[in-house]
Amino acid sequence: MELLNRALNLVVPPASLMMMAFAWPTLYFISCCEWIYTTYFNRQTVENKVVVITGASSGIGEQIAYEYAKRGANLVLVARRDHRLRAISDNARRFGAPHVLTIAADVVKEDECRRFINETINCFGRVDHLVNTVTLGHTFYFEEATDSNLFPIIMDINFWGNVYPTYVALPYLRESNGRIVVNTSVENWLPLPRMSLYSAAKSALMNFYETLRFELKDEVGITVATHGWIGTEMRRGKFVMEEGAEMQWKEEREANVRGGPVEEFAKHIVSGACRGDPYVKYPSWYDVFFLYRVFAPKVLHWTFRFLLTDGGAARTTSFIGTGRPLLEPSSPQRIGSPLLEAASPRRFLGSPEGASKASNGRRMSTFSE
Numbered sequence: 001m002e003l004l005n006r007a008l009n010l011v012v013p014p015a016s017l018m019m020m021a022f023a024w025p026t027l028y029f030i031s032c033c034e035w036i037y038t039t040y041f042n043r044q045t046v047e048n049k050v051v052v053i054t055g056a057s058s059g060i061g062e063q064i065a066y067e068y069a070k071r072g073a074n075l076v077l078v079a080r081r082d083h084r085l086r087a088i089s090d091n092a093r094r095f096g097a098p099h100v101l102t103i104a105a106d107v108v109k110e111d112e113c114r115r116f117i118n119e120t121i122n123c124f125g126r127v128d129h130l131v132n133t134v135t136l137g138h139t140f141y142f143e144e145a146t147d148s149n150l151f152p153i154i155m156d157i158n159f160w161g162n163v164y165p166t167y168v169a170l171p172y173l174r175e176s177n178g179r180i181v182v183n184t185s186v187e188n189w190l191p192l193p194r195m196s197l198y199s200a201a202k203s204a205l206m207n208f209y210e211t212l213r214f215e216l217k218d219e220v221g222i223t224v225a226t227h228g229w230i231g232t233e234m235r236r237g238k239f240v241m242e243e244g245a246e247m248q249w250k251e252e253r254e255a256n257v258r259g260g261p262v263e264e265f266a267k268h269i270v271s272g273a274c275r276g277d278p279y280v281k282y283p284s285w286y287d288v289f290f291l292y293r294v295f296a297p298k299v300l301h302w303t304f305r306f307l308l309t310d311g312g313a314a315r316t317t318s319f320i321g322t323g324r325p326l327l328e329p330s331s332p333q334r335i336g337s338p339l340l341e342a343a344s345p346r347r348f349l350g351s352p353e354g355a356s357k358a359s360n361g362r363r364m365s366t367f368s369e
Contacts, residue, residue: 013295038275046274047072048098050124052117054107054165055134057084060183063266064131069097071270073129076101076120078165099124107134107161113168127172129273131181134161142196151197158201163208170220179221181273182209186228186286189293192304213278225269225280 051068055061057079065075069092077085077092077100085102092100101123103116120127136157138150145151162182173180187195188202206224213222265282272280281287292300 017295035275038277039271044274044276045071046129048074049128050074050076050120050126051129051131052076052078052120052127052165052169053131053133054078054161055132056088057081059133060262060266060269061131061133062088063263064133064181064269065092065097066095067266067270068129068131069093069095069100071274072096072098074099074101074124076103076116076124078103078105078107078116079134080104080106107132107165108156110164110168113164117165117168117172121172126176127169128176128178129181130165130169130173130178131183131269131273132162132165133183134158135183135185137195137198139194141194154197155201158198159204159208162205166212170216173220174216177219179223179273179276180209180212181223181225181269183225183227183269186226186289188226190286190289221276221278223269223273223277223280225265225272225282226286227265227282228286 046068051073053061053065053068053075056065056075056077058081061079065077065088068075075089075092075097077088079085082102082104085104089100089102101120103119105112105116107113117127134157136154138154166180166182169180172178182205184202184206187199188206191199209222209224216222268280268282289300292303
């Protein structure tokens with residue numbers, strides 16, 4: 001058996017690549033035909049349907065709400081920041097949403113999820129689309145973290161914050177033959193430094209919905225939206241904890257982050273959900289790295305080490321979530337993509353004070369990617 005496995009290890013990868021090279025033009029042609037058919041001849045309308053959007057107070061969740069509003073859907077906007085939801089509700093009505101219900105709730109608590117789903121049923125009598133956009137990122141190296149109280153918070157929001165709403169809404173989605181839309185990211189299979197817990201949570205989320213897709217068969221559709229680098233609230237200075245406890249320092253939150261427009265990604269998500277697409281990818285060229293990871297992982301590893309190494313230079317990013325002081329360079333330095341400027345330390349979650357307050361009931365506001 002061992003000899004057979006060794007032979008297959010030598011034969012299967014190159015044979016698979018050759019088969020893919022020959023089959024790709026045909027598969028691409030079939031995909032284009034399917035896209036044309038679902039876009040122009042079999043497009044699902046969401047007019048007057050009921051769409052529940054979690055994490056709707058900012059970022060992708062907010063923009064997805066506007067896209068559904070333009071298509072005439074009734075919206076249920078869920079997030080912690082009630083004051084933000086009220087403003088977004090007014091905008092959604094101007095975009096064309098007939099009715100908008102806003103509910104302040106914590107999606108990492110099952111009873112809170114059950115409450116906003118029940119309120120939706122009491123108000124509209126049905127749920128057609130459930131759109132999960134709640135997410136929380138981080139930018140610290142795992143070995144630098146000095147307080148593990150942050151770990152379950154990140155995992156809860158990124159994983160259970162999507163699973164609990166799905167669990168509660170599934171019976172009603174079955175009745176309407178509805179659809180679940182989940183926002184994940186390319187980090188679920190393409191790990192990047194300083195995002196270990198985030199990547200792990202996204203990977204778990206991806207596998208959860210892929211398994212659920214088989215369990216539900218065609219009774220409830222699932223659209224998994226995968227994005228690369230998207231500039232959202234990290235650029236807008238809102239990447240914070242509620243009541244003042246900061247997830248990131250203000251200087252790093254307001255760094256000049258360059259990413260794809262969130263509005264464009266939101267359009268792709270809603271269009272894909274209306275077509276019934278199983279996957280929405282933005283941008284799609286990221287997929288080429290997946291081939292390297294499967295067939296040539298060492299090439300991918302060497303490439304990323306070359307691109308992301310700092311050459312032993314002194315670290316100039318803030319030690320977010322670690323309780324360590326910020327190194328102060330004499331001039332702005334480039335770390336990864338954004339340009340970060342040094343500044344005086346501020347309070348953040350990883351400090352003993354911030355972590356203890358978070359664990360004692362401080363509510364965390366999430367950002368939608």
